[in-house]
Amino acid sequence: MRALTALLLACFAASTVAAERAPDVVLRGELTGKDNHTYREVPFEVPAGTKRITIDVSYTGREQRTTIDLGLLGPGGFAEQDGFRGWSGGSKHRFTVSATDATASFLPGEIWPGRWRLLLGIPNIRPTSTASFTADVWFSNDDEGFGPEHGLSAPLKTTAGWYRGDLHMHTAHSDGGCLNASGTAKVPCPLFLTVVSAAKRGLDFIAISEHNTMSQVSEMRELQPYFDTMLMIPAREITTFEGHANLFGVSRPLDFRLGSPSVPDWNALTADVAKAHGLISINHPRRPNDETCMGCGFTPSKPVNMHGFQAIEAINGRDPERPETGIPFWEKQLNAGVRITGIGGGDSHDGSDGARDEFAGVIGVPTTVVRADALSMDGILDGIRAGHVFVDTEGTKDRMLEVTATAAGAGANAGAEAHMGDALRVAKGRQVHVAVTTAAVTGMRAIATLDGKRLSSTPIAADNTASLDWKSDGKSHWLRIDIRDATGKLILLGNPIYLNQPSP
Ligand SMILES: [Zn+2]
Ligand SMILES: [Zn+2]
Incomplete structure (x- = not known):
């Protein structure tokens, strides 16, 4: 594990943390x-x-x-x-x-x-x-997010690395509920209980994503100095009659009333998000949208420009491969040429490690693991934007996945490298070498998926690596590596490397 960490840090030179701007x-x-x-x-x-x-x-x-x-x-x-x-x-x-x-x-x-x-x-x-x-x-002004000078706190770590967190949870500020202290009645669940549970899991960051409100932020400001090893990211779950989407890093109110004159459709909403420099991720896109889960599924009534979104919650809650999984929806966008990051969200509603119902999740399950320049709000959000992300479906503390694709042979672009989320150009007829480095997945297999179809299944070797080679046809593709256990269960969900696709 230590060797892996050193290797990864060597791959990604440390970069600077966003500095405070000069005072006005x-x-x-x-x-x-x-x-x-x-x-x-x-x-x-x-x-x-x-x-x-x-x-x-x-x-x-x-x-x-x-x-x-x-x-x-x-x-x-x-x-x-x-x-x-x-x-x-x-x-x-x-x-x-x-x-x-x-x-x-x-x-x-x-x-x-x-x-x-x-x-x-x-x-x-x-x-x-x-x-x-x-x-x-x-x-x-209105369209600034939480800049370093007025953010929740200074970066908790200024070193580049892989950071583990949960991007989706609810407390008393929306519909989180739990038993009261005497155990006699269910009440709105205090935010600090959620934060304590997340800290006990050892998470590096959490986003508290209340439905359409930001009333939790003052309390997060109060708790952040105490929880000095776990970054708190302000978020809200934009909750409409046509789907849910998590918005990260925006402080101002944002009109969520899809279909009203001010927000006629999702495109108007994502344009407002872009103005506020936010990151928006479609949540649980393939949940039902009916009386069992009102507004839950992503069901736009008008055409949507998917380029307005930066991420999709490919895994929500505990079972990544139940019928409502978001993975096929995510792959459909990738196949349409949209570079969009797959993330996970626990969607806890009860402040503890328990789960309220079949949809409500457990804090940290799944865990989204982000390679960031720093453990700061900007660092984590930029890592997600870049696709430097994998999802640990069981929320462990130690499973790792790193993928490096290298253009083989001589000539232009030879030796060029790409990691998850990056793009790589490889001319027709040239080989791409894909090196997979893992931790804590002994006995499992690396599954390669090309454009949504299984390309190969390779056992993880004793030294925690696997590799494969693929011959380029010069055309545009995406290639993703997942890790599955011996029973075929999805353990780690990788993000794609984009082959011969233009940079966004
Ligand atoms: Zn939701
Ligand atoms: Zn939710």
Whole structure:
């Protein structure tokens, strides 16, 4: 396993983590002993169109026990509605406030343009001390997602690697339910129980995807510093009468009322998602859409441009090969020339490792494994966009799949390599060598699928590898490697390498 990890890290040079942009405003000031036990308002102008304010405060003099408490005032007076926007005392140095979420201690609500004030309280500065403070202020507009400067937290890891997570779950903020503490009644299930369960499974990341709402984000902001090894990605399950789709990484409200004048069809909805720089994935496309599961199946009433979606939930819940599996739907899009990433989602609705009903899932089953530049929201979402993904159907901690296709022979493009999600050009008559590296799948087989049809079945060797060769006909194809056990059960679902297809 260690050798495999080293190999994989060697294949993918470490790249940089998205940096914070420079603050829009920097506020500075000085304090002296005369400021002890006083409050100071530090004004700043919020431009029209601002949807989020994020502030980071630092100051000198802590070694002399200088202390500055922080609060925020909107344009109104202290007692007016939207005037008082929160007080964190000395407990936080960075906080964010938007219409839809805020750091604990602060109040979400309308961001009015005009004169806001950073409120400083000075509970202690010695008579002869001086201190200087700096407040970096960022303004965000409607179509920014959660940028690094106002995201849930800093990246949890800045190293490239394979990270394991669950991209689909529900809590009290939508239809997650569980027994109350006394075990006597079913109640909306508190979000923290879901997060505790996911952390116990050892997941590297989770997306909490409530139906059409983002009311969970403030609570996620509160929990993220405590769950310091598990990244929390804000998401919502866009839930329509014509299907469900998970939207990741967008903070603003998004109109989900398909068929209304503002969102006539899925194409209008995905155009809105693109404007907000989100990632959208069609969920459980082949579930029924009837009285047993209302709106569940992907059943558009008007033609859909599938290029508006970046992923498909190929596996939802526990059985990847029941009749409702999304894999054939995904393959149909691939055959139509759409490069779209296959992912998984547990779809837990009860905050625990149990399952509510035949459709509801267990947290981490399946687990989506993403090769990302960093354990950060952007890192994981970019890894999904790139197709650097496989799905571990049983949600283990250690199963691995890496696929490298190499153009063999001499001449143009010889030796070029592609991994899952990448494209490779290979001229007609030339060989492609496909090398498969695995972990924890002893005795299983590597199954190659070309354009939806089985190409080969190769036993995994004792050194955890398998390989095959394929002769190119120069035409456009996709080639995927899955791992199945001795009974034929799907264990790992790979993403395709795109042969002779144009880059997106
Ligand atoms: Zn759903
Ligand atoms: Zn769901």
